[in-house]
Amino acid sequence: MRPAAPLTRSAAPIARNSKKILGVTTVVENRPGGSATIGTGAVIRARPDGYTIGLGSNSSMLLQPLVNPGLGWSTAEDFTSVVKLGDLPxxxxxxxxxxxxxxxxxxxxxxxxxxxxxxxxxxxxxxxxxxxxxxxxxxxxxxxxxxxxxxxxxxxxxxxxxxxxxxxxxxxxxxxxxxxxxxxxxxxFARERYELFPDAATTVESGFDVTLPTSYYVIAPKGLAPEVLARLTEASVQAVTQPDFISFAKANGYILNPITGDAVKAELTEMQAELREVLAFVQQRS
Amino acid sequence: MPAGTTPSLRQGRLWLGMIGLAFTAGYLALALQLPMGEREMPGAAAFPLLVGLILGALSLGLVVEAWRMRGSPPLDLPSRADARRMLAVLAALLFYILLVPWLGQMLTATLLTTLVARLLRGGSWWPALLAGVAVGLGSQWLFVGLFQVPLPRGELLPALGWH
Amino acid sequence: MGALEGLLYGLSVATLPHNLLAALAGALAGTAIGVLPGLGPVAGVALVLPLTFALEPTTGLIMMAGIFYGSMYGGSTTAILLNIPGESASVVTAIDGYRLTRKGRAGAVLAVVAVGSFVGGTLAVIGVMLAAPLLASAALLFGPSEFLALTAGGLIVLARISGGSFAAAGFACMLGVLLGTVGQEMVTGLNRFTFGNLELTEGINLVPVVVGLYGVAEILRLAEAALRQPEPVRVRLRDLFPSGEEWRRAVPSWLRGTALGFGFGLIPGPAATLSSFAAYRVEQAVSRHRAEIGQGAIEGVAGPEAANNAAATSALVPLLSLGLPFTPIAALMISAMMVQGVQPGPLLIQQHPQIFWGLIASIYIGNVMLLVLNLPLVGLWVWLLRIPVWLFVPLLLVIACIGAYSVSNSMLALWVLLGAGMLGYVLQKLEIPLAPLVVGLILGPNIEKHFREGMILAQGDLLYFLEGPISPTIWALAVLVSLAGLLRRRRAQPVPDAL
CATH class of the missing domain: 3.40.190.10 (Periplasmic binding protein-like II)
Known part of the structure; x- marks a missing residue:
């Protein structure tokens, strides 16, 4: 368990909610290590039957394949992003x-x-x-x-x-x-004021367009059948809009943003391009 | 084992030191392939190289120390029958590790307990089997049922339709 | 609110029936979790975390604290009875504790540990009460250079913790440090010595190594001696309790351990583990019966156990007053507080006195609970020793495997368990001490981390590591202590020691 990633523990409330919604018991399995690539990889490589879903971050899903080639995924095309949970700026x-x-x-x-x-x-x-x-x-x-x-x-x-x-x-x-x-x-580091510190200026309003957050997503393997994906999306959106999840996320400083489908994919692609730019900048520096 | 050929502590330590030296050499060779980094930001190789060098020196120390040892006592090695029993338990652990991904924790624990219990107890298989079933079911109930620890489920039981 | 007033207020909160119940439930569950190897304090607290969302903040935190202390105590039970330390802080407890068990003193040792934990916890609570506001800033004095001095100096001092020649102890210690370099390294995230194995990137976990080195190796020795096994030591009722002499010998060790543990707890880091090792080292140096330590002396158990309990208590000071999580458990507790809308930090005592003092008081209540709970249990634990060997060996094997696997749900841990078991068996036959290997594995990654962080911070200036009053003092102490140890051992007849 890495103290740095409190949202990994949000799997527990999500699992409880999905039990209410889907009527099945969800088993949460923490797979720490390898900068979270072990857990993310286990989901991406699983059978696309809708029974294995996982919690991924922009770091494990987008950044790790850039710095650690050979993980088995490289872009947002290689897995299904069901719903975005939110950003931690x-x-x-x-x-x-x-x-x-x-x-x-x-x-x-x-x-x-x-x-x-x-x-x-x-x-x-x-x-x-x-x-x-x-x-x-x-x-x-x-x-x-x-x-x-x-x-x-x-x-x-x-x-x-x-x-x-x-x-x-x-x-x-x-x-x-x-x-x-x-x-x-x-x-x-955001475009709009942050609920936790409403008095603090954002980078953007100070004239610097730097807004990289840590973001979390519910992910599944590539190639889910459309009806399975639809059901999963519906259930996931319900799970992350339940009041107890919202209060959990807000207490931990997350800006919730439950977008789904193509909107998530577009965001991920854009975010990976930005990560690639920053990495190139760091490497040329050192 | 006849008393005359029992290796002494001195011989054992000599071997350990030499294995340590060879192991360290391999480790250092791997460490050298890692980035050294620069002074402002030491890389991944810096610390392992230091560790390897010290461990190498200490392995050499073990060899020298053993070399100068006088009147070394014999090693406390088990008799042939005792050693066979010890190795059988070790093999049982190895089989547990190999089988658990297929059979799952409950069946493998049952099997391991039955075999080891029979091996150590001798006599009838029934008490051993009873112990095996008790340990298998008991561990499943305690860890999976009560503490919700996700233990290996294996491939066999789910394939037979048991969840 | 003054300190005494605060504690009284806290006691009134903690002794509300539902809070007492939470403390009892936590202590019970914690003891059970601690007795099972692998299910350590972190796993225990993580299991309860979702439960606490439904409870009110004080009650939830009281329960988590109960689990934490219960599992610390449970971990030492298996170390003493079976030579299987349940978590890293009880590795040193196994050295003398298990030897005393083989001498038939298991009941007495368990009682000394239960009372010692209680004494350590109680005195630490009083210390926290008197000095919390003053102590809060102690953590600020520590940066990378001070941490490096503490961990590297600690390695030098603790390498000889369980005797052995310079080369033998050093070899085991550096082998532990070497094992600690496997996996994804912390600073640049590069995978070292993983041979492309994804699970290895996580590094070699301490739990399977400790359970393997001590537990599996012990199982192998039991199997080896199965037929010649001496009758299980008959424990008479009178033997369940320490003799007058044992009590007398334990008291100074408890006090020394408590003082040491209290200090370590204020510094962020693996306080409980480090303090129990350090307390053992102190007993070796100053105890009146120091010659017996390592052969089964009550001091070797009393000191470390009081220390780790005191450290676990005083570690709440930086957690609550700075609001910074330095350990996974602390991170879980902070998360639980934030879900309840409580922000740990310098203002906690002012804004939420019921949480701060309630928690401190509940730790005290938890310590009382543990004592009440565990003294009667001593008989039960000792009775476990009478399980026949043929059943005992496979039972321990299964528990060891489950414990190793469940730490990170990884098959790799089982292979590490097997490897560590064989290594432990061989090293013991060769009379190479094992405790330094554990010390190396714990401290090695910390040493590298603080060294590299310091180098980045000082932009390559090595002199940075000797700046300020604290680092040079620690280095000087470490060198002095190890030199004194070497000299004394030179004069005494060297005794080869297998543990």
Whole structure:
């Protein structure tokens, strides 16, 4: 179990709901490891009978095949995406006693001090790490991304302890420190204001078009029969629009967005193109 | 085994040290193929190389230490019959691992318990079989029924229509 | 709200009938889960998590805490009785605990552990109560350089934890570190030494290794000696309880273990495991009966068990006051709180005093429950030892397999179990100590992680690792302790030790 991915535990409420809806008991099997590619792979390679579905993230579904060829899938064409659950946007936070009030001021400081401004995050090639590089790319800065692997806690600890200048992470982990006045959110990596921090400016309104979130989807193997897919889609949408799931997701900082079918596929394709761009940028840098 | 040919602790340690050296060499060869990275960001090879070098040195240490050992006691090795029993239990574990994907946890546990119990107890098969069925059903009830642990279901029972 | 007032308030919350019931249910389920190898504290808490959505926050958290402490306690039961540590914190408990069991003192050891856990937990609760606000910032003092000093220094000190020559103990220790490098490495996500096996990318899990090294190896030895098995030690009722001398010897070890564990718990990391190993090391150094440790001395059990319970308690301070999850269990508890609309963090004590003090109080109640529950159970556990060998061996094999498999639902774990079992058997015949291998496997990945994180943070400046007051102090201590150990052993007659 990776502390970094709280939504993996949302499988349990979904399973309970699908029991109500489909009338079958769903067995949740956690397959950790390999950056979640083991679990995702097990679903993608399963018999397309509608009995095996899984929870995948944009990292395991789109990013991993780019950095780890030979997994058995490479694009959104290689599996069925049933429904999107939602996004977890990244946030950029600094210490409350830091001199920067806005993202623009922070970027200006980073431009003037290339490779001297450091932003911690919860791991190399996680969404916050890639979002940091994407910001570097769009803003022409050289912020050093410092990956910690302790599940997000250590990245924030490094900021609180004054070991880095900023941290890029997720809302729920940061919220307590924000409320206590220890850290300040300079930007949310999103287009629209974030319910968790309604007062924080977004990257887009600050003039930087960097919006990479971590997103979760219900996936199934490729080649489901149309009626099976229809039934599965209906049931999944019902499961993720139940009040108890919505309150679970909101409490954990997710922006729910239950789109299905071609809309999901289009989003995935677009997202993978962006991931490919960022990776190319990182590789050319190093 | 006749007493004169029982290997000593010294010989055993010598072998362990030498196996350790060979193993470390293989490990280092693999580690060298990993990216070294740079100073600002050490790569995947850095730590394994260090570990391999230290383990190699310690393996050499084991060899030297054993070489200088005087009056080493003989190894506490089992008699032939005892060793056969120990190896049979090891083989039972191996068969469990090979069979469990096909037979599933419940049947394999039944089979393993029956065989090992009969082997250690001798005599009639019935008590062993009884123990086997009890352990098979009991473990299924406790872990799958009560704790909802997803254990291997196997291919056989589902193919026969049992879920 | 002052501390004492808070705790009294908390006790009034925790002793509400439904909360008491939750603590009892949690402690019971936790003990059962802990006794079964593989189903460790994390699996136990994860199983209950969905249940807590339906309960009110305090009750749900009380139940999770009960499961956590219960499983920690249950894990040491199997270590003492069967030489199968249920989780990594009880590896050291197995060393002296199992030897005492073979001397017929199983009941006494279990009682010492139950009372010791209670003492450790109680004192730690008092410590948390008195100093929680002050201690909250202790975690902030630790960055990559301090963590590297702690883990690498810890490796140096703990490598000789169960005796053996320098080369023998070091060999086992580095073998453990080496096994820890298998799998997807944490920083760049590269797959190392996996030979294209996807399941190996997850790394070699600690549980099948520990169950294999100790449990399967023990099963093989039992099978080997089956026909010559000495009659199971007759345990008289009087032997279920520690003798006056055993109580007297346990008390100083409990106190030392508690102090040590309390300190470790404040630092993020594998606090419970590290503190039990460290407490064992301390007993070796300062106990009046240090010569007996490793041969079956009550101190070798009392110290570590008090330590890991104290650490598990004080670990709540960084969890609750910083709101940062440093362990999988902490992450689960934080998630449960957030679902209930409670935000862990510096404001928790002010905004939700009933949660903070209720949890602290419930831990105390949970400790009382465990004591009440487990002292009578001692007789039952000891009775288990009388199962005949022919049934005992296959039963243990099946439990070991289920335990190994269920940690990550992977077939690979079963192969690791088999390999570790054979390795444990061979190493023991060659009188190579096993505990350092476990130490290496636990600390190795942490050492690499902190080293590489530090290098990135300091942009390649090695001197960074010696900055500040904390790192150099830890390094100096580690070197001093291991030098002192070497000198003392040089003077004493070296005793080869198989565990």
């Amino acid at each position: 990244c946030v950029l936070a600094v210490r409350a006693d830091a001199p920067w009030r806005t993202l623009a001021e922070f970027i200006e400081h980073a431009r003037a001090n290339p490779r001297r401004v450091r932003a911690s995050n919860s791991g190399l090639r996680t969404t916050p790490d890639l979002a940091t590089h994407q910001l570097n790319r769009k803003a022409g800065t050289q912020i050093v991304s410092v990956p910690f692997t302790g599940g997000g806690g250590e990245a924030l600890l490094a900021l609180l302890g004054g070991r880095v200048e900023a941290t890029v992470g997720f809302g729920p982990t940061t919220k307590g420190q924000v409320e206590a006045g220890k850290v300040r959110i300079l930007a949310v």
